[in-house]
Amino acid sequence: MSLSVRLQHQLPEMALDMDFDAPPGVTVLFGRSGSGKTTVVNAVAGLLRPSAGCVSVDDWVLFDTTKGIWLPPHRRRLGYIFQEGRLFPHLTVRQNLAYGRWFAPRDAKREKPDRVIEMLGIGHLLNRRPAKLSGGEKQRVAIGRALLAAPRLILADEPLAALDEARKTEILPYFERLRDEISVPILYVTHSAAEVARLATSVVALQDGKVVRHGPASEVLSDPSVAPAGIRAVGAVLRVRVAKHHEDGLSELDAGGARLFLPRVAHRIGQDLRIRIPAQEVILSSKKPEGLSALNVLNGHIEAIRAGEGPGAIVSVKTQAGVVLARVTRRSLTSLGFQPGSHCYAVIKTVALAPEDVGGALSG
Template sequence: MSISVSISHQIGKFALDADFSIEEPGITALFGPSGSGKTTIINIIAGLTRPRRGRVQLGDRVLFDHARSINLAIRKRRVGYVFQDARLFPHMSVHDNLYYGAKRNRLKLAASDQQDIIEMLGIHKLLHRQPNNLSGGEKQRVALGRALLANPDVLLLDEPLSALDQARKEEILPYFESLRDQRKLPILYVSHAIDEVARLADQMVVIDNGKTLANGSVFDMLGRTDLAPLAGQFDTGTVLPARVASRDPKAQVSFLDCAGQRIVVPYLGHAINTPVRLHIRARDVMIARTPPAGISANNVIPVTIIRMAGSNNDTLDISLAFGHDLDAIHTGPASDRPSIHARITSWSANRLNLGLHQKVFAVIKSVTVNGHLREQ
């Protein structure tokens, strides 16, 4: 189901002008620094905030249209909303919290679908407990279940992990991955945590100072070095599709095949041929003129410099295409020539005398490469 947002709004001196469309189900990250307008956008979609002008459409239903004086009531928008702090009703059991919205919806899910959601979120053993007896991760899973059981057309997640410590985040992230891959529901995920976006998102909309800077596939967006200075906290990197080629549980590493290159990552526990996605930060990639020997880094990849851009006076963002075959890099389809990005000092680039089309080697430590399960 598609989502189209084109709105203008004013809050004091802050002006919001957002314009983007999402055509596919899956997770779309609304990404940008704090105060950029991300939460206001999803509040407008949910009907919690009325914009001054514009239009919001979900599939073939118009939720808001200033020109036509349309402003659909919240209860009619079929929107699920999960807040940062779960917001469970403290006087109700988990069961009653879960079914609070579902009881008020005429378009109810089938009983089997309801049970699937409860099983997917791992909350079937929590049904008779009270919210004050739940951990932070459990509360967020219950809040997510409550939103899903109401059978929404779109799910809005407002930084749902920001109030959790790292251990609780790692506990709940797999449930978001299952939701993305199993429910096929459009999800808008507000975040300023690039690791979450790289792991979960299919699409990405970059918001800064109330403006939509860019939107597109997360694979393309995270590789756009030009967005780093524009979005403030945007941390340039690369997201690449790969598959598990082999594993070594004793050494606690997995060997991945990424466009014909072997990438070593910490042991993932996945079966051979499982599709995964890699997130490699630009700051974790070193460049060598010749293959280094006698080092602890496990990934030494032949690459060719295809772009060099200064991010400021002190550093350079360098795009590196896999392989040393210049003809294949310049003439082959883009999907056959994945690239990664490195951020190094200008001093290092000058010391190595780096230049465009130069054949070099990317050196990446295994522990800095994040590999996550991804159904394709």
């Protein structure tokens, strides 16, 4: 199922003007605080009535101001996942899940409860109440409740923002499974580049109520002119395959025939992954480095150099593994004589890649 969004609305702080279509999967609204992400979600949910626009999921029209269509929130067939689980404290996990099913229309295509429970790994929690759950467990139950309501669209408004890094790492694989195994489109709000890199089927980058870039995560995150979450969000997204797990705690990845080493990943040999390599974690050399502790050295040539307003620049390096980005100073570029077409080596520290930067690749 595909999602179509057209919105115009005047807010006190900005004029909202959105127009994008999203394919099945996870569409990420990505941008800084105040860029309009939550406003878009509220309009889709029916919590904000925009001046003009239309939102539809395939032939299911949520509203269309030109045709006078406006479905109230309770008739929009939405599953909403908030920053906090917002579970009913007096109900068990089993009862919270059943509450979601209670709202599903009788003729709706329903997910089987057993499948949802297995997918989210919450079978052992069914008799507990929310007070006895961790933050990550609460979010998994909230996801299950949303799925069992038989939604046509799932809204996830910064669902990991209230969690610590360990809990975020716990939850991200479940959103990957939703993306790959559930046909319901997901509109996902975040300002985290790591979440975008791991989850997004498509990315809508927002700034001041406008769409400034729309496309795959690899394109949006590599564009420093967008950088909705700041220059530190700029990075490359590579598709790799797990080749081997070594006894010293490293995993070896096949990146288009090149080898990359990461701290051990919790994925089976042969599995395809997406990894995000932040530009500030890459250094460049004009000669093949020797005597370095870094294990990842990629041979390539410079495709483009994009200088910023300050002393830095983002360098795109075409390698066997794909395009890698490096954030370096313009002084370094001058001293090395680098320009588009120059041969170079991209050096990546093995321990520079965090667990949240590694996730399952999109199916197919």
